[in-house]
Amino acid sequence: MTGDRFEVAVVGAGPVGLAAALAFAQAGLATCLVGPEPERRDGRTAALLGPSVDLLRDIEIWPALAEASGPLRVLRIVDDTGSLFRPPPVSFRADEIGLEAFGWNVENARLAGILADAARAQSGLTWSTALVGGFETDDLAHLSCLDGSRIAASLVVAADGRHSRVREAAGITTSERSYRQSAFTTILRHERPHGDASTEFHTGSGPFTLVPLPGRRSSLVWVTLPRHAERLMGASDADLAFAVEAAAASLLGTMTVAGPRGTVPLSTMSVSGYVGPRLALAGEAAHVLPPIGAQGLNLGLADVAALVRMLTASRAEGIDVGAEAGLARYARERQNDVRLRSVAVDGLNRSLLAGFAPIDAARGIGLGLLGGIGPLRRAVMRAGLAGGVSHPGVSRGRASAGSSRS
Numbered sequence: 001m002t003g004d005r006f007e008v009a010v011v012g013a014g015p016v017g018l019a020a021a022l023a024f025a026q027a028g029l030a031t032c033l034v035g036p037e038p039e040r041r042d043g044r045t046a047a048l049l050g051p052s053v054d055l056l057r058d059i060e061i062w063p064a065l066a067e068a069s070g071p072l073r074v075l076r077i078v079d080d081t082g083s084l085f086r087p088p089p090v091s092f093r094a095d096e097i098g099l100e101a102f103g104w105n106v107e108n109a110r111l112a113g114i115l116a117d118a119a120r121a122q123s124g125l126t127w128s129t130a131l132v133g134g135f136e137t138d139d140l141a142h143l144s145c146l147d148g149s150r151i152a153a154s155l156v157v158a159a160d161g162r163h164s165r166v167r168e169a170a171g172i173t174t175s176e177r178s179y180r181q182s183a184f185t186t187i188l189r190h191e192r193p194h195g196d197a198s199t200e201f202h203t204g205s206g207p208f209t210l211v212p213l214p215g216r217r218s219s220l221v222w223v224t225l226p227r228h229a230e231r232l233m234g235a236s237d238a239d240l241a242f243a244v245e246a247a248a249a250s251l252l253g254t255m256t257v258a259g260p261r262g263t264v265p266l267s268t269m270s271v272s273g274y275v276g277p278r279l280a281l282a283g284e285a286a287h288v289l290p291p292i293g294a295q296g297l298n299l300g301l302a303d304v305a306a307l308v309r310m311l312t313a314s315r316a317e318g319i320d321v322g323a324e325a326g327l328a329r330y331a332r333e334r335q336n337d338v339r340l341r342s343v344a345v346d347g348l349n350r351s352l353l354a355g356f357a358p359i360d361a362a363r364g365i366g367l368g369l370l371g372g373i374g375p376l377r378r379a380v381m382r383a384g385l386a387g388g389v390s391h392p393g394v395s396r397g398r399a400s401a402g403s404s405r406s
């Protein structure tokens with residue numbers, strides 16, 4: 001099989017694939033990105049936590065992104081489950097643990113657009129907008145594209161999303177669990193300032209979360225029953241804005257719809273392996289979590305950071321970048337991290353849906369304690385930020401970006 005030859009080929013030009021291709025090319029690896037330009041318009045945003053911001057800063061796209069991002073300085077949780085054990089709202093403030101913000105909320109379409117502009121301008125990075133149809137290996141990895149072109153590389157990184165074609169062609173299997181919930185997303189403009197606070201209402205059908213964007217705008221993730229999500233998709237702008245305002249108990253005053261809408265069924269997906277011969281999975285090709293606790297893309301960017309470390313170490317030691325030992329290290333590191341996060345997100349979602357008095361009570365007592373005991377609250381905040389996206393070493397000696405915007 002012949003074709004253009006690279007050290008690394010990244011499949012999928014979503015946020016994870018774009019960030020990976022940029023990082024690899026900047027590390028001096030001859031890189032090819034394969035996949036159509038991103039064009040999803042569903043009002044989805046991502047709250048990027050400190051280590052993700054560090055990575056984006058390392059690949060030099062943070063200055064352009066910072067202006068488009070809303071800082072999350074306060075996280076407020078309101079129990080709206082109707083539980084008998086309903087605790088008062090609990091607020092977590094970033095400055096209680098010495099941070100300027102917990103993270104930064106940015107529209108996925110803006111993030112992808114800025115990454116795509118940077119990828120087009122990056123030397124050492126070739127971008128083919130073809131779709132990949134096949135993946136094979138011998139002493140190299142080979143991609144065959146639907147436009148008839150072929151690409152060979154020492155390593156393929158599959159970042160082609162939850163229905164990854166490359167993962168399937170490599171024989172890596174998945175297990176999925178569906179939650180009988182959907183996540184409805186859009187962007188709203190509102191009368192009152194959000195004060196850089198993200199507010200999460202815990203309801204009996206899932207969390208309803210408003211996350212700050214620059215100006216008097218917030219993004220919405222409304223986890224609800226699939227039929228309700230479909231009704232929200234079909235509602236007029238005025239009816240939708242009114243429904244959101246009512247669900248938010250008019251916290252931010254009158255609302256208007258200010259972005260596209262999307263809905264996605266809630267599910268988790270895990271894979272039988274993160275790697276194969278000359279292959280590493282990254283982002284949603286490797287793990288899908290419900291959109292609770294801002295984990296998904298942060299985990300995908302942590303995959304990228306781990307791959308950069310693995311590839312630069314292999315290169316420094318003069319080892320083939322697709323060699324088994326490096327891939328095994330990557331798999332070990334990421335598998336544990338993602339497993340821990342998945343269990344935590346799943347547990348929180350199930351506790352909301354349970355409607356079972358002892359679980360309601362435990363959640364109510366837990367939130368009540370967090371609200372009342374400062375040291376406990378601070379310990380939980382640090383644990384929440386530290387675990388899921390830690391990737392020490394990728395940031396070139398900088399403090400965590402949670403503390404700084406510039």
Ligand SMILES: Cc1cc2nc3c(=O)[nH]c(=O)nc-3n(C[C@H](O)[C@H](O)[C@H](O)COP(=O)(O)OP(=O)(O)OC[C@H]3O[C@@H](n4cnc5c(N)ncnc54)[C@H](O)[C@@H]3O)c2cc1C
Pocket residue numbers: 011012013014015016017034035036037038044045046047048108130131132133159160161162164165166183184185221264282283284285291294295296297298299300
């Ligand atoms: C409602 C909601 C809210 C969320 N909020 C957050 C949040 O606050 N924080 C957070 O960290 N995460 C969040 N997430 C998760 C986050 O959106 C995803 O983890 C992230 O978008 C996945 O990016 P990706 O690049 O892995 O996959 P995708 O964005 O799916 O990109 C995959 C790319 O691969 C391409 N592709 C597919 N097949 C092929 C092929 N055969 N050949 C070439 N290219 C191909 C596609 O065109 C696409 O561009 C949220 C998710 C949802 C549903």
